[in-house]
Amino acid sequence: MPVITDVKIVKVFTHRGDETVKVTLCAGGVSETAFSPLGKSKGEYEVVYAPKGNVDEAIKRAKKHLIPKLLGADAEDPCEIDKIVKEVDGTDNMAFIGSCISIAVSMAAFKLAARIKAKPLYEMIAVPNSLKLPLPLSNVIGGGRHAEQRMIPAIQEFLVFPANVPSFYEAVKETLNLYKFICATLRKNNIFYGKTDEGALLFKSTSMQALNLLSTIIENYYSMHGIDFYMGVDVAASSIWDPRRKVYVHADSGKVLDRNGQINFISTIIENFNLKYVEDPFHEDDFESFKELQSSYKNTLICGDDLTATNVRRLERALELESCKAVIVKPNQVGLISDTIRFVKLAHERNIKTVTSHRSGETCDETISDLSIAFASSFVKAGIYGGERISKLNRLIEIEALEKLKLVNIREVIR
Template sequence: MPKIIDFKSRVVVNSRGEKTPEAEVYVTGGVGRYSAPSGASRGAFEAPVFPAGGLGEAMKILVQDVRPKLIGYEYSTQEEIDGFIRRLDGTPNFSKIGGAAAVSISIAAAEAAAKNMGIPLYQWLSGKEKISKLPLPLGNVVGGGKHSLGRASDIQEFLAVPLNAKSFVEAVFSLLSLHKRLGELLADRDDFFVGGKNDEGAWSCSLVEDDILTLINSAVDFVRAQTGIRMGLGIDMAASSLWNPNLKLYVYERSNVLRSRDEQIEHVLSLIKNFDLIYVEDPLNEQDFQGFTEITRKTPKTLICGDDLYVTSISRLMLGTSEGAGNAVIIKPNQVGDLWGCKQAVELARERGFKVVVSHRSGETPDPHLAHIAIGFEAEMIKAGIAGGERVTKLNELIRVEEELGSLARLASIWN
């Protein structure tokens, strides 16, 4: 049983140059380390990133209050260590120490326990002796919204997922080919394109959304001709960022368009039909469960995924899944503050027939742990980006795990 013999914390930086907490948990037989990522487009119902006093207050609490209580603590499950941290915090949503500090402890403690037991992190998280399912990579190829500056699209992410790759490494390499080809096409078609990338390593361009999707389809056809890999297209609309509650309209500032709720639903349905989208994330604002249900019912061959709608919250999932609000859910550990909360959300989503997509944040860190979280939770897909060091650490870790699993490894499917 792991016993914590020391705990350290420090301030480091994420990929966006923002300060973030890092935790180190020392147990007999190993040490776990994790630095918390941060999102630019955050749901209103996520755990607060920091306590009221900010990062400085969080670090003070970690040193003065948390460290003395952690040292000497023994735990045999993730539920035990996360429950202990929740009791130390004493609030329903980690508002005392902040979600960033809480998730850094949770994941560092998980890694430390896995090292103590001599097993991979994903095995500790799954609780299973053998696991072979690897997630499909869902890659962000063009970006806009809060992840980009300037003339970029109002839609936050334009995505692609390989559908018939024989291995994870083949899937990743096909996405890299798509990303490269798309950059070449953008350089030819967009007069303002200078090779810029956004927070998540996706291309930033000044084209309108229909032209972007048309160009991505051209790049997909090129990659398929070269490799035989078929791609499915998707978008993350991050519609809560577009929604103006005072006007009660979706405001597309960069394209100078206003849409009512009904017009937004029709716009989403039109994009799905015209571009054969297999994945749409957050098509409506984070309170519109009924609208999600309507879109899901009308598009049975498309994954309608909730991120800001669900924020990895079991209570919101209980509400939304009972109404059929979507058929897939984003899982982000820092939204809820610990791994046990994530696991509860995953289990409920599976019970209700939802697909699971484990996701990075726009302000990421170089830690590879998200790969193990996706495997341990047996996610159908992982959103980890395609380009950028903090993104490829996750993809490279999955490539290594696939190699270790050998003939046992199999790619997940997004269809039943």
């Protein structure tokens, strides 16, 4: 039985210069590494990223309390390693060592076990038996907290996915071409304003104006290339929710909306732009509004992110109320891959679509690419611009080429 013989924890940086952690686990003469991502738009129900917000403190505690417990652990049993991490932390939200440590250790442990067993990570974990490639769901126009600029859309992400492509490679290629076409259009009209943390394009507008422009650009792209795209949004509504006044503050348009006003706004954009995907349209505790919207628009995937936070208890609540048909899967929201797997299994048991997602603060770690296949996700959110985004897409292209996996059938996702 190969056991963990060495653990290395190093402080490194995300693509935007925030401190994060790289973990290397060694066993049986081989090693695997993993990097922790860091989100900017974080929900209240995510686990703690670092104790006291300090990565140095997280590393200090891990070296003192966690590493001695990991040495000698069974390297072929990553779930047991996750148990050790959980026991050492001793809290229900990773407050002692932080998810910057826990998720990097957990990802490295699962990758190491797969390496020892001579299996791809996605095959070793594989929640369902059938393996397929997810559709890339790409953030092409940005706003909200990812930009933190005045006069930009209140909606955080304007998303696209191709409607008629034969492969993951073609899906990425056409999305990249559309992204470049959007950028060229913005520059031609002298309204290009920059890029968000995820590489999405910025221009000064309201959410409605951004949707109108994106819709027009997609129509123009289709007329030129014969490739159509569906549109979606990540509202990230918790970031515009004022809990004291119980209203949504749309700073771009100057509108302040109560619950009914927000429902009407989201309903309007779904109908006007044929949106097939809407993520976090309401704040993270409003399960009832999610339910009302999903029941009204059965052909649109209403997706919970902050609502469910990759947390089984939150998902159980959403299932009880039938709040949504899809959920985001972000392993660092819950802090361990084993807990993420439990969340994904429950979602699949109840026919809820999964969307495996990156974070706004990323490295070139490709683990979520394998996980998106292992979790049989309908979509993968990995961005479309920047080395830390393309590395994840390239990993999926590589898997497609080597394993001959098929792309998920879009008709199974969008009905």
